[in-house]
Amino acid sequence: MxxxxxxxxxxxxxxxxxxxxxxxxxxxxxERASLEAASLAxxxxxxxxxxxxxxxxxxxxIVQRHPDLAAELDGLMTPDGAHPQDDSVETDARTDPQDTTxxxxxxxxxxxxxxxxxxxxxxxxxxxxxLVSKVLLNVFATGSGAVSAGQLARWQSDAxxxxxxxxxAPGDLRGGRTGAPGGVAPxxxxxxxxxxxxxxxxxQIGPELGALEADLVKRMxxxxxxxxxxxxxxxxxxxxxxxxxxRDKNNLSGVALANAKALIRRFVDEVAQVLRTQVEKTSVGxxxxxxxxxxxxRNLDLDRTIWKNLTNYSPEEERLYxxxxxxxxxxxxxxxxxxxxxxxxxxSMVDSMVNCTILASIFAGLPRVDVHLIxxxxxxxxxxxxxxxxxxxxxxxxxxxxTDGTVAMALAQPKIAEPRNxxxxxxxDFYEWQSQPLFDSMAALHRSGxxxxxxGSVTSSGRGSVNPWFRERFxxxxxxxxxxxxxxxxxxxxxxxxx
Numbered sequence: 001m002x003x004x005x006x007x008x009x010x011x012x013x014x015x016x017x018x019x020x021x022x023x024x025x026x027x028x029x030x031e032r033a034s035l036e037a038a039s040l041a042x043x044x045x046x047x048x049x050x051x052x053x054x055x056x057x058x059x060x061x062i063v064q065r066h067p068d069l070a071a072e073l074d075g076l077m078t079p080d081g082a083h084p085q086d087d088s089v090e091t092d093a094r095t096d097p098q099d100t101t102x103x104x105x106x107x108x109x110x111x112x113x114x115x116x117x118x119x120x121x122x123x124x125x126x127x128x129x130x131l132v133s134k135v136l137l138n139v140f141a142t143g144s145g146a147v148s149a150g151q152l153a154r155w156q157s158d159a160x161x162x163x164x165x166x167x168x169a170p171g172d173l174r175g176g177r178t179g180a181p182g183g184v185a186p187x188x189x190x191x192x193x194x195x196x197x198x199x200x201x202x203x204q205i206g207p208e209l210g211a212l213e214a215d216l217v218k219r220m221x222x223x224x225x226x227x228x229x230x231x232x233x234x235x236x237x238x239x240x241x242x243x244x245x246x247r248d249k250n251n252l253s254g255v256a257l258a259n260a261k262a263l264i265r266r267f268v269d270e271v272a273q274v275l276r277t278q279v280e281k282t283s284v285g286x287x288x289x290x291x292x293x294x295x296x297x298r299n300l301d302l303d304r305t306i307w308k309n310l311t312n313y314s315p316e317e318e319r320l321y322x323x324x325x326x327x328x329x330x331x332x333x334x335x336x337x338x339x340x341x342x343x344x345x346x347x348s349m350v351d352s353m354v355n356c357t358i359l360a361s362i363f364a365g366l367p368r369v370d371v372h373l374i375x376x377x378x379x380x381x382x383x384x385x386x387x388x389x390x391x392x393x394x395x396x397x398x399x400x401x402x403t404d405g406t407v408a409m410a411l412a413q414p415k416i417a418e419p420r421n422x423x424x425x426x427x428x429d430f431y432e433w434q435s436q437p438l439f440d441s442m443a444a445l446h447r448s449g450x451x452x453x454x455x456g457s458v459t460s461s462g463r464g465s466v467n468p469w470f471r472e473r474f475x476x477x478x479x480x481x482x483x484x485x486x487x488x489x490x491x492x493x494x495x496x497x498x499x
Contacts, residue, residue: 011122022133059161076165173206226256237267293327344428376408419449430470456483
């Protein structure tokens with residue numbers, strides 16, 4: 001037994017060397033000579049290429065030189081891939097309950113008690129640690145400074161291999177899209193079968209990968225990426241990317257502009273799908289009971305009809321005679337509701353600008369809802385003609401600049417014809433140049449009977465800041481600032497439209 005115990009310890013030490021090197025390189029870009037030398041000795045000893053330790057070499061390049069590694073990388077980090085030994089072979093090698101001849105079989109050599117006590121294949125674990133370290137280091141050690149288009153493409157390819165190692169298709173975790181051409185195509189597109197449930201294994205890894213990609217895009221020349229259709233198609237639309245595109249759209253042309261519009265359109269469609277689900281159950285207008293119900297079968301109130309005619313029940317005949325049928329009222333008040341959305345388009349409100357533009361277009365599609373959209377910074381812009389198309393609306397915005405809400409108020413006030421049938425949603429952080437005049441005009445709207453909803457942030461995450469001066473005064477006015485997830489605004493608007 002004394003002779004066999006060093007073997008597992010040696011494998012453990014090798015695996016620890018590889019993981020210590022991984023941690024060191026993730027938190028400090030400088031090489032540690034001792035760890036690098038030890039890791040190189042381990043990698044060469046287990047028969048893997050030394051390029052695994054070079055962070056400048058992509059996983060794609062290694063797989064192209066060593067195609068047999070593709071099968072090892074697929075599903076490498078899934079629970080099933082964590083123990084690469086063949087369990088069926090182990091079972092046969094030990095005991096077979098159906099094997100009556102093996103019971104008297106004598107051992108053919110020295111027996112190692114550790115084999116029965118610990119079935120782990122430690123040599124395979126060392127090999128797995130080397131491959132896992134390569135994938136994680138290439139994806140999560142993004143460094144700092146400027147990024148070239150080639151570096152972004154290499155990172156996207158490595159991120160695709162990480163997704164494959166987790167049992168997903170390339171792109172699934174970052175944005176639910178399929179693998180794009182040019183990255184991992186030569187060696188396959190991921191595991192077959194259903195995507196595994198990774199919520200317990202690594203929660204939130206999808207958003208983290210998306211944030212890393214957005215940071216890389218921010219650090220590179222965006223126009224260089226947009227000029228390459230293949231590279232632009234691999235970008236994951238995100239709020240930070242859309243903000244950059246909206247800021248730089250006037251400087252784009254040709255292929256770059258077309259690719260920028262395609263990215264904005266993809267993001268708008270994704271957000272609209274989520275918001276439309278939250279709005280689709282909205283009922284517009286209260287029931288108008290002054291209008292007699294339409295006497296058709298689909299409006300028949302069967303429960304009320306039975307209840308009202310119970311006095312006509314004949315116990316002898318076991319029959320209910322119906323003297324009168326009762327129908328449900330379905331007509332709704334036809335007074336149109338007017339929704340005026342005023343959005344601060346300064347740079348700090350890009351999240352709200354995108355979300356509320358899409359939300360306004362969805363409400364504009366509801367019957368008897370008249371939607372108007374105004375965007376402002378130091379000047380106001382009436383975007384109502386394009387309110388049904390959030391894509392075209394966003395292309396007409398100009399992010400940045402100061403904030404003067406009085407110009408937007410001057411544009412919104414003439415649109416209020418019937419105050420009690422009008423709701424004004426004002427989205428801003430309320431850091432205004434002319435605070436008192438603007439608040440006075442907002443208070444006047446509230447007193448006139450207009451439903452006034454001040455909104456501090458309408459983001460997907462619910463984060464945002466509001467000028468404390470306005471927050472306190474809105475609270476005293478009885479119209480507290482609505483801040484948080486966009487679902488809160490959807491609920492407020494649905495309540496108003498159904499009243």
